[in-house]
Amino acid sequence: MIAIHQNKVINAQSLFQPEIESQRKKALTKLKKINKNQFNTNEKDYLREVISLFEDNSSIKIIECNPSYLSSLVSSIGIIPPNSRFYKNGKTKKKLKQFILEALNYSYLRSSFYPKYFREIGVKSCVYCNSQLSITAVKSRDVYSAKFDVDHYYSKDEYPFLSISLFNLYPACSSCNRAKSNNKIEFELYTSNHKNTTKSNYNFKLSPYSKSKYLTTRDSMEIDFYFTEPIYLNPSTKKFNDVFHIESIYETQKDLIEELIIKSQIYNKSYLKALKYNFSKLSLHPELFKRTLVGNYTQDKDIHKRPMSKIVMDIAKDLDLI
Ligand SMILES: [Zn+2]
Incomplete structure (x- = not known):
């Protein structure tokens, strides 16, 4: 494994600034449309905090913020509150996590934005095994399209609000993505230390x-x-x-x-x-x-x-x- 220098990533992000800004704005609009009344107090508070990160006047650039900012957000906001939504028959209703992931549009970005973004950074293969491409053909409505496979350093199950934060994305083949799951490994893809990039x-x-x-x-x-x-x-x-x-x-x-x-x-x-x-x-x-x-x-x-x-x-x- 080898790390990528943060400056290289920041340069790539600057090239895609209008698209990144548009992702943030769209996410903000969709997050605000989520009906808060269907959730419990903890979930409502959590959603409010997530929305504030995407606001125009937020002091944090949620999509571009660097690994140390991501780590501070993980500490301050924490894991999504447990799902409290059940039907009378015990089945679960759509969870808050799903609402957030859909609002942030991670799934769509896998085929539209990530291929060109990671091409700019120079990543095509799995950052874990290096044996396969980090691209998978996925079938949707009878049509196959190539989607970029990424592992989330902070999992999207626990931290859905970081699902499109670029420093949280680790291109990985589907088998490594599955194998890693929630296993903690000692590897940081993005670094400010030149030694780790050579x-x-x-x-x-x-x-x-x-x-x-x-x-x-x-x-x-x-x-x-x-x-x-x-x-x-x-x-x-x-x-x-x-x-x-x-x-x-x-x-x-x-x-x-x-x-x-x-x-x-x-x-x-x-x-x-x-x-x-x-x-x-x-x-x-x-x-x-x-x-x-x-x-x-x-x-x-x-x-x-x-x-x-x-x-x-x-x-x-x-x-x-x-
Ligand atoms: Zn792999």
């Missing part, structure tokens, strides 16, 4: 003799690699592999490593030097040359741009290919 905190490595075993047997099942977990500040944190099953996902991708081993045999140092010389007229940036060679991005800072980039760059480095 180096991924998890890694893949070929097991010793894996390459030679493969070259002897030509059996990709002989290829073995291991996954190194991040260093956790809190030792009781749930391990990444336990939540997202990283090792078993990548265990199915040994053919990818097989190709890298073969490339490392073909593209030795002198051949690479000759290639660079012969195609110097292309004026390829060194990173683009390496990317073309391995078929994926080769720097940690670019992991989110394409699925499988982390394993490819780590193993390619291990093989001295890049």
Whole structure:
């Protein structure tokens, strides 16, 4: 996993300022239309506080506020009050949470706004596993459309008023989104610390003799690699592999490593030097040359741009290919 610098996100937000402002205004109008009389006192108070966050004169920019503001809102406003709405037969009526989510229009933004917004930030793959795109085809009224899948750092079940707050959105594939559910993991996607944006905190490595075993047997099942977990500040944190099953996902991708081993045999140092010389007229940036060679991005800072980039760059480095 690797973090994204907050400044990059703030720059992207500034490009979409009119759309973000329109999201806030529409949400405010719809929130105000919710009939408060159907809720109990706690729910009414909660809704009033939520509405105030979206008001024109609010001191907080609820959609753009940074992670530390989000954290202070979570402390000051808290979890949505328990649902008190039941029919006489014991079934639940539409909950306040659903009213808020609908007013904020999170579902619609998944296909309309988030694809272009996250493209601007440079995120296309799942920020947790990096093995899949964070986009899912969803069927609605017999028509499929591509929707951006995002995990909410503060869950939309507990904090529906943060469901469209941009720093609360973590692009994730549907299986990681499901796997994470309400599990707490130690990872903050958005940071103000440059150090966390240059180096991924998890890694893949070929097991010793894996390459030679493969070259002897030509059996990709002989290829073995291991996954190194991040260093956790809190030792009781749930391990990444336990939540997202990283090792078993990548265990199915040994053919990818097989190709890298073969490339490392073909593209030795002198051949690479000759290639660079012969195609110097292309004026390829060194990173683009390496990317073309391995078929994926080769720097940690670019992991989110394409699925499988982390394993490819780590193993390619291990093989001295890049
Ligand atoms: Zn994933």
